[in-house]
Amino acid sequence: MRAWEKNIRRVEPYVPGEQPKVDNVIKLNTNENPYPPAPKAYEAAKAFDMDKLRLYPDPECSALVHSIAQYYGMDDNEVFTGVGSDDVLAMCFLTFFNSEKPVLFPDISYSFYSVWADLYRIPYETPALNDKFEIVPEDYFKENGGVIFPNPNAPTALHMDLEKVEEIIRHNQDVVVIVDEAYIDFDGRSARELVHKYDNLLVVQTFSKSRSMAGMRIGYAFGNKDLIKALNNVKFSFNSYTMNAPTLAYGVAAVEDDAYFKECVEKIKNTREEAKKQLMALGFTFPDSTANFIFATHQRVPAKTIFEELKKRNIYVRYFNKPRIDNYLRISIGTDAQMQALYAALKEIVNA
């Protein structure tokens, strides 16, 4: 080892789902939206003044913050925006999880949580989901340095009722509690309505799933103004200009296109409900999904085999080679046509 290597921060990086560089792939592996972004975003792109790129973007992202705040009935100073919800969450870990006590999150959950904790050397504990893959609220009642969980949870797709979410928050008013709602638009009640009741609550959402803009990188958080101020202070200690000028413009336009947004979400929900029937008929079981994906296991054929067989047929789903979930597949909801191709392939595979 060379001397300068001694001081390198050693990390086990998060491994994102594969982004295949070939065409003709049915991509159901990273929970992207199968429908294109809102028409108004296209208009914003056409109208965008490229000359402006010579200037720094607005460091406060005011226009985007304002449009999100307005849409959700919050104040501008209750909204933080970042480069996808990953950026927002990474900033949250750095800003709020500075206790000697462990941060708590579920054992089966978004796998980036432990990566951020390791990156920033934050102690953590991971209470186990029960056998139905449900979060057990009581597990989060003990002393801790902060709490974070997704709702619906990923990769299980299971939703927890807002009453239970509130139970966890109520028992944790001395630390910051983060509810990560990347998939909430596909069903269920957001904890956003609790933000004015609990000043230690942050609710994180994203444009990557329900708003079809994974490629643009927009995430945001709701919280009381002191939490948002603390987040902004850390952001301004990291990079003043995280969100570029086109992002701010297209983001605002996407929020304005409410009818399109609701229509897409509705289509995906319908396809998901049909997918539940089809998968069940093929011998799959799964926790009931309220997200844009289904976390399924087959009664006979191992998940890994199905994953590999699908890949051979140019259909990508997500397989996690991890304890307790290594016989499951996370299948994103695509268009009806993509799903038909999936069912046909699965039929071949499970009946082989």
Added chain:
Amino acid sequence: MRAWEKNIRRVEPYVPGEQPKVDNVIKLNTNENPYPPAPKAYEAAKAFDMDKLRLYPDPECSALVHSIAQYYGMDDNEVFTGVGSDDVLAMCFLTFFNSEKPVLFPDISYSFYSVWADLYRIPYETPALNDKFEIVPEDYFKENGGVIFPNPNAPTALHMDLEKVEEIIRHNQDVVVIVDEAYIDFDGRSARELVHKYDNLLVVQTFSKSRSMAGMRIGYAFGNKDLIKALNNVKFSFNSYTMNAPTLAYGVAAVEDDAYFKECVEKIKNTREEAKKQLMALGFTFPDSTANFIFATHQRVPAKTIFEELKKRNIYVRYFNKPRIDNYLRISIGTDAQMQALYAALKEIVNA
């Protein structure tokens, strides 16, 4: 103080130069390029397939990395890209500066360095520039946890010969040395040519100044493949998808437009040389600039007065209310027309 506030990371954030929201302003305060981005970037914007935004962007930024590597004659695995050079530098601090010993950077320098050090709780020392505002290489020969300095330095605009840069690197082969070259395209020799000689050297550059793309957020670093690998591991522990799809596309196009790039740089250099004459005639002195800005003090009128008077006339320059430099103004090089307006205003102000 509420209980949950105890664990908030307290920081003193970096304060970026003002981005006035009114029009008709002559903006010479954040070293932006007065000329628009490359025509090929406009073409890339027109050709950009908005449908793709529903998908995550390439997490490895392969196309952009490859185009930068090719342009500068490096291997792809010797290039890292980020959301402006601030993102690249923030990642560098987090990745490489993990020693108990202090990191060294000049007392008068890019003011973000101390902010990142504070954010990540990295000890640091700031050797003083000499009376001519020059970096004294010998100050960097002592034991340390890493070295970083801009070349040309900011906000002084002073360039250090590559021989002296190399002297600093030669004396610091046990730590990572970062040369921050945001302004190198406006003159002087880049330390890039030393990357194959010193495996502990990182050279950081940006599209924000010479390539007129501050609004798009593109920065990059050159270094040996092990340094770049370590940076990528930390990046993938922070946010897999930092650079959005349009950024990657427009960035590649900008690099391809070499003639335009060189032409813009040449124009700015000519305007800068003329500005030196004009400012001198008006009673200003300054370190000789090799950047796209001039760091000037007036023999009679206080910098703060000039700053305020210019602002009244809708001309923005940068004033730092800091020890040793509180009688200086950092003036970005604009178009010839903008500079004529500046000279006229300065004439009024200094002769008032």
